[in-house]
Amino acid sequence: MAVEGKAIDALSQFDLAPALGAVGRSVGFTQSNLYMLISGGLIVLLMMWGMRHRAIVPGRMQSLAESAYGFIDDMVLAQIGEEGRRFFPFVFTLFMFILFGNMLGLFPYAFTYTSHISMTFVMAMIVFVLITTVAIMLHGKKFLGYFFPEGAPIWLAPIIIPVEIVSYLSRPISLSIRLFANMVAGHVMLKVFATFVVMLAGLGAVGPFIAVMPLAINVALVGFEVLVAFLQAYVFAILTCIYLHDAVHLH
């Protein structure tokens, strides 16, 4: 992308760089990991420091911590059922980690760790390995029945079984690409319009007035991105719950 000789550099924001100086460099600790650490610290801070009063009538931080807890608790119970209780800590960690990653990434100069396909794919693979392990541990060989629903005519097996297997295997791919694509698209757009603001503002006397337009778009985009940040974390968590439901109940 090049406009009037000046390049719009929308992608360098996703470059990995070592963080924490020489120590970080030697152990391959990137700024992506630094933000993971920050969001993890914020989550623990919210859940432990926010709950420190153990108040019967909660304050602001405690309300926030409790609503996050209740939100995921309700989701897990509604999607998986009573057996889902033991997956609650995992779904909660997953949701909060992605949500904080998405939200932190919206701050200027921050790095969005969920904008890397490798990162989202690892998260999705954790979910995939978990649901497969749970299904095999709970149902053993009957797990294979998942790929051929009961009551379907036997002559449809050559069609249904490959379709089911492909759809099962594509779960981690769709999970990871959905999150990754949403975050990248949002941040590229923000960066492009932000660059427009700077470029248009340099176009002489009328420049600053025209530059207001992409600025307004960016203001709207930030609001939109906050929504997307929450929504994608929610989608990731609820799809995990749905997959866990399939693993526990086999359809």
Add this chain to the structure above:
Amino acid sequence: MPQLDFANPLMMSKLVWLLIIFGFLFFVLKNYALPQVASVLDERAARIAADLNAARDAQAAGEAALAEIRAATAAARAEAQAAIAAAMLDAQTKSAAQAAEINARLAAQVAQAEQQVRAARDQAMGALRGVAGETATAMLDRLAIQAPANDVTAAVDRAATQGGR
């Protein structure tokens, strides 16, 4: 696109660090943070349930007390009505007895008075007869008619019974 630059050695180390950080976060949340939240929520639910039970008990006690008061009021009212009825019955019998006594006394007085009147009249009539007999004898004497005293008395008696009433 830097995300697809898998030749970058930081790509792999980043994922290792991701697993370490995510695993550690999961460990801390599962073992320390979430049980604390759960205990606070349970505590609150227990407190609310206990308060609700206490309120329900208090309501039941209040309703029982109210029922007791109602029963006591009803009993007191019934007692009072019984007492009123008894008093009225008593008063009625008493007044009836008094009236009967008074009536009897009056009747006796009336009877006595009538008897006195009758006696007086009889006495008067007797005296009158005597006087009439004497008068008749005196008049016969004056007329110089000799008549037996018995005949005179009988004639006076006859006249008295015929015109005396």
